[in-house]
Amino acid sequence: MSEAAVNGTPAELFSEQFAADPYPTYAWLRAHGPVSRVRTPMGFETFMITRYDDARAALADPRLSKDMRLAGPAYLEIFGEASAALDENMLNLDPPDHTRLRRLVSRAFTPRRIEALRPRVETITEELLDRIAPAGEAELMSDFAFPLPVTVICDLLGVPLDDREQFTTWARSMGTAGFDDSGNAEHAERALHTYLTGLISAKRAHPEDDLLSALIAARDDDARLTEVELVSTTFLLLFAGHETTANFLGNALLALLTHPDAYEKVTADPLLVPTAVEELLRFDGSVENATFRFATEDVEYAGITIPKGGIVTIALNAANRDGERFASPDSVDLTRKDNPHLALGHGIHYCLGAPLARMEAQIGIGMLLHRLPNLCLAVPAGKLSWLPAVVPFRGLHELPVWFTPEVTHSRRGLWRQKFSATLAGPASK
Amino acid sequence: MNPETTDHSYPEFFTDEFIADPYATYAHLREKCPVFHTTYPGEPVEIWVLSRYQDVKDAFTNPLISKQRQHVGQGLLAPNAMHRKLRGFHTNLVMVDPPIHTRMRKVITRELNPARVDRLADRAAQHAADLLDGFAGRGGADLMAEYAIPLPVTVLGNWMLGIPPSKEFDEFLEKSTVLVTPRYDFKAEDYDSIKIVMNDFILDVLDYKRRNPADDLFSAFVAAHAAGEINDDELIGLAVTMLLAGFASTSFLVGNALLALLEHPEQLKLLRERPELVDNAVEETIRYDGSMQTATFRFTTTDVEIEGTTIPRGSIVVCAFAAAHRDPAVFERPDEFDLTREHNPHIGFGMGVHSCPGNRLGRMMTRTAVSTAVGRLPDLRLAAAREDLRWRPGLLHRGLFALPVEFSTDR
Numbered sequence A: 001m002s003e004a005a006v007n008g009t010p011a012e013l014f015s016e017q018f019a020a021d022p023y024p025t026y027a028w029l030r031a032h033g034p035v036s037r038v039r040t041p042m043g044f045e046t047f048m049i050t051r052y053d054d055a056r057a058a059l060a061d062p063r064l065s066k067d068m069r070l071a072g073p074a075y076l077e078i079f080g081e082a083s084a085a086l087d088e089n090m091l092n093l094d095p096p097d098h099t100r101l102r103r104l105v106s107r108a109f110t111p112r113r114i115e116a117l118r119p120r121v122e123t124i125t126e127e128l129l130d131r132i133a134p135a136g137e138a139e140l141m142s143d144f145a146f147p148l149p150v151t152v153i154c155d156l157l158g159v160p161l162d163d164r165e166q167f168t169t170w171a172r173s174m175g176t177a178g179f180d181d182s183g184n185a186e187h188a189e190r191a192l193h194t195y196l197t198g199l200i201s202a203k204r205a206h207p208e209d210d211l212l213s214a215l216i217a218a219r220d221d222d223a224r225l226t227e228v229e230l231v232s233t234t235f236l237l238l239f240a241g242h243e244t245t246a247n248f249l250g251n252a253l254l255a256l257l258t259h260p261d262a263y264e265k266v267t268a269d270p271l272l273v274p275t276a277v278e279e280l281l282r283f284d285g286s287v288e289n290a291t292f293r294f295a296t297e298d299v300e301y302a303g304i305t306i307p308k309g310g311i312v313t314i315a316l317n318a319a320n321r322d323g324e325r326f327a328s329p330d331s332v333d334l335t336r337k338d339n340p341h342l343a344l345g346h347g348i349h350y351c352l353g354a355p356l357a358r359m360e361a362q363i364g365i366g367m368l369l370h371r372l373p374n375l376c377l378a379v380p381a382g383k384l385s386w387l388p389a390v391v392p393f394r395g396l397h398e399l400p401v402w403f404t405p406e407v408t409h410s411r412r413g414l415w416r417q418k419f420s421a422t423l424a425g426p427a428s429k
Numbered sequence B: 001m002n003p004e005t006t007d008h009s010y011p012e013f014f015t016d017e018f019i020a021d022p023y024a025t026y027a028h029l030r031e032k033c034p035v036f037h038t039t040y041p042g043e044p045v046e047i048w049v050l051s052r053y054q055d056v057k058d059a060f061t062n063p064l065i066s067k068q069r070q071h072v073g074q075g076l077l078a079p080n081a082m083h084r085k086l087r088g089f090h091t092n093l094v095m096v097d098p099p100i101h102t103r104m105r106k107v108i109t110r111e112l113n114p115a116r117v118d119r120l121a122d123r124a125a126q127h128a129a130d131l132l133d134g135f136a137g138r139g140g141a142d143l144m145a146e147y148a149i150p151l152p153v154t155v156l157g158n159w160m161l162g163i164p165p166s167k168e169f170d171e172f173l174e175k176s177t178v179l180v181t182p183r184y185d186f187k188a189e190d191y192d193s194i195k196i197v198m199n200d201f202i203l204d205v206l207d208y209k210r211r212n213p214a215d216d217l218f219s220a221f222v223a224a225h226a227a228g229e230i231n232d233d234e235l236i237g238l239a240v241t242m243l244l245a246g247f248a249s250t251s252f253l254v255g256n257a258l259l260a261l262l263e264h265p266e267q268l269k270l271l272r273e274r275p276e277l278v279d280n281a282v283e284e285t286i287r288y289d290g291s292m293q294t295a296t297f298r299f300t301t302t303d304v305e306i307e308g309t310t311i312p313r314g315s316i317v318v319c320a321f322a323a324a325h326r327d328p329a330v331f332e333r334p335d336e337f338d339l340t341r342e343h344n345p346h347i348g349f350g351m352g353v354h355s356c357p358g359n360r361l362g363r364m365m366t367r368t369a370v371s372t373a374v375g376r377l378p379d380l381r382l383a384a385a386r387e388d389l390r391w392r393p394g395l396l397h398r399g400l401f402a403l404p405v406e407f408s409t410d411r
Helices: A004-008 A016-020 A023-032 A052-059 A073-087 A097-109 A111-116 A118-135 A140-145 A147-157 A161-177 A184-205 A211-222 A227-240 A243-257 A260-268 A270-284 A354-371 A414-424 B016-020 B023-032 B053-061 B100-111 B114-119 B121-138 B144-148 B150-161 B167-180 B188-211 B217-226 B232-245 B247-263 B265-273 B275-289 B359-376
Strands: A035-039 A045-049 A137-139 A293-295 A299-301 A304-306 A311-314 A400-402 B035-039 B046-050 B140-142 B298-300 B304-306 B309-311 B316-319 B404-406
Touching: A045 A052, A052 A299, A052 A311, A073 A184, A073 A227, A097 A111, A097 A211, A097 A227, A111 A118, A111 A354, A118 A137, A118 A140, A118 A147, A118 A354, A118 A414, A137 A140, A140 A147, A140 A243, A140 A354, A147 A161, A147 A211, A147 A227, A147 A243, A147 A354, A161 A184, A161 A227, A184 A211, A184 A227, A211 A227, A227 A243, A243 A260, A243 A270, A243 A354, A260 A270, A260 A354, A270 A354, A270 A414, A293 A311, A354 A414, B035 B309, B046 B053, B053 B304, B053 B316, B100 B217, B100 B232, B114 B121, B114 B359, B121 B140, B121 B144, B121 B150, B121 B359, B140 B144, B144 B150, B144 B247, B144 B359, B150 B167, B150 B217, B150 B232, B150 B247, B150 B359, B167 B188, B167 B232, B167 B247, B188 B217, B188 B232, B217 B232, B232 B247, B247 B265, B247 B275, B247 B359, B265 B275, B265 B359, B275 B359, B298 B316
Parallel strands: A045 A311, B046 B316
Antiparallel strands: A035 A045, A137 A400, A299 A304, B035 B046, B140 B404, B304 B309
16 A cells, blocks of 8 residues: 555545544545555654454564564654653563563552552542532543543552642643654653652652552562663553543543433443443544554565564554444444454553553543533534644543533532442452 | 411422412411512522512512522522523523613514414414314313413414424423423422523524524524624523423413313303403413412512511512412402403513513413313313312422313214
8 A cells, every 4th residue: 555545535644634533534544545654744654554353463463563672763763762761661562571561560450459449539530520510611631531540540659649730741741742843742751750760769768558669669679670661660650541541531521422312321321331431442542543563574464565664553543443343333332232442452562551441431431420410512522622643642632511510419429329339340349 | 487387277388289289378378478488399499489469569670679690699590500501591581681681572572563463363263273173073182282282382383483393392392391390309400401402402493593584583583683683692592581481381371271161160151151251261360370370580689678578689589470369458259260350450471571572472372272172162071080180390380281171072
């Protein structure tokens, strides 16, 4: 597939129109160029995979490496220096290093350990909603979608309360400006690196009962990871632990607000929330593309050869709308049964935080819909502004909403009372 | 001041017994507690109920009593409790004061003019007859569902306002009836969820009239908006006013009139003998068992003293027609239903700037419905025991869920 062919797409890749709605373009690519060579605005070429079967296979293909230190010079020029100090984590490594680093943190993310966090996640969500509910209007990205997962992951890692606002600012500027030329991202990366180094020293001196202290012990007592890996892993957990969930919360709520039947259905039956979350992950996930891989040898997908050294983009959101795999792929069906979406990845890099992300999404969406009745967009959906398409996250800059203000009586606590235990599932029992 | 709470023979406010028959309670209030302070059981909305004729009448023209909720400090009706999407919805004629009110009302009085109403009278009578013909051969019917409710849908909805018949319009009217006859335990979100659906329907209809203008009120409102006479919120407000004010109130009045006649066979007989008394029948029903139990909420802009009681600033004042219209200080034998009553200064359409601009249309529809039914259904009688009739909840209206009747099929 030649680069020129991509120009026939409904909306040019990486254009503003594409950022607002990439799905017609993905549909075109699945049909006409399932493996398309595209040039990113950052200046390097990548092979974009858009069909479900190909995407799923590629995610688990050991010939596609995640260790980008070995990738071509074009890639290294762009990403090499600025983030190297934060990049030596499992997301950018192959086995056996990947296996070693993942094992160190995976114990903190077992379904049972995550279930134990449920009451805390509910309390965090409830307190955020306490602030929002009386107003009758909110900007849900900064009032809710970001603070919820940031607070949870900071709790888990042991980031002090006072540092969280500053941390969120750095993380958001890396997430949103990380792929432009403004230099904000680089500045944020440096600042964050300095901060994490300082935090690790502090925890080293005064260990607490948190994940970061446990990681430090793993390094200091057993030398199971290097200092760079320690900093990089902390960074990964903090960053991946909220940017994805935050943007997903925004996308999911928007999808409900623009699909009134679905909104009605899930507000009428809050126990639908778990399958609703899976469907919303499929319908408009926040990790639009899997992180880059590169071919360690020539590999063939959909009859196209990706040459050794080729950088591969797996378009998760394109795969999740593949009509060959999903019935009515462009509709929101909150009770969809056959839904093996790839929003959380697949294979050895499958999202480590999936149980936590799911729990946050279920509690966040369920409680918010319950607490903010008659939720609706405060601006037409077409006026919402999306992160630029070059950012590998799909998410909204802002999600302004209106709802019935909580003035005369409070729905606080009702959701927990009625639904918490049922949603907690077998892992908690 | 509160009424005695023990040892009395009248139902408490907000009980099922009160819904079924509120008149004993109102009589008690009028006598013992003319300014009654009470609270809704669902939303904690505090209201001050006026029950004496003169107090109600005075309140309608009292410059210290407003229709705008901006004067309410807290609670369901406070401005900060309003769903932002419903700003236009709440700019309806019964929720604004001059000068906004003046501007909006001017459009309504111009368009809902006597000539326009009178032009529809013959068609309305024909339509009433057609509705009756639909079930005349059956020997029985629910006069609410099959007659009193559909009549204004056609006359006011389709013809006067210009809203084409549709499933959505029927659903809209069902929702709006629930909104104006809410269960006492309705909460803010229950009201809003209905209003938002209605609001969306209204936006669609206005859009439709913009593209398909005709000789009707909604087209005229859209034109007035296009001409800059009213703003966006006021256009929606006018549409809401027409849609909320005319349907339930008319249907309930028709039902209450027919029920009063059925319960007073000598009055029904009199009407059959002297059909020209139908106007009296309408006016007497408005007084005796009108469809407006109370007026829409009013708000004190400052402390207001009535009957020695100080109603604090920002309070909700409820003028109870159902009480005032049975006030023996004004009406002789107030609890009797009498078509030949000579002195009947009822105020069922309100007074002052907020008096009902649709009263001519409402009267025309009710008169038509009553005279057509009485004239065309021989041996008309109730098909249920009086105590089995179910009344709609809420304080605003008084109306039946259903009015089952029987009649002879031979003419």
